[in-house]
Amino acid sequence: MAWYWIIAIVIGALFVLSFIVYITNADMKLVEKIYNKLIAFHDSKNVDENL
Numbered sequence: 052m053a054w055y056w057i058i059a060i061v062i063g064a065l066f067v068l069s070f071i072v073y074i075t076n077a078d079m080k081l082v083e084k085i086y087n088k089l090i091a092f093h094d095s096k097n098v099d100e101n102l
Contacts, residue, residue, distance in 0.1 A: 072078055
């Protein structure tokens with residue numbers, strides 16, 4: 052198989068993967084999970100609230 056076919060297959064696979072992520076909104080679902088973990092981490096910290 053020629054090198055350009057391998058590159059074409061890789062580019063096609065990346066396009067299909069990015070299209071699936073776009074259609075299923077998977078990127079924002081990942082951001083939501085990370086955001087929830089960060090909120091839980093911040094809420095568990097002991098913070099001095101004296102002004």
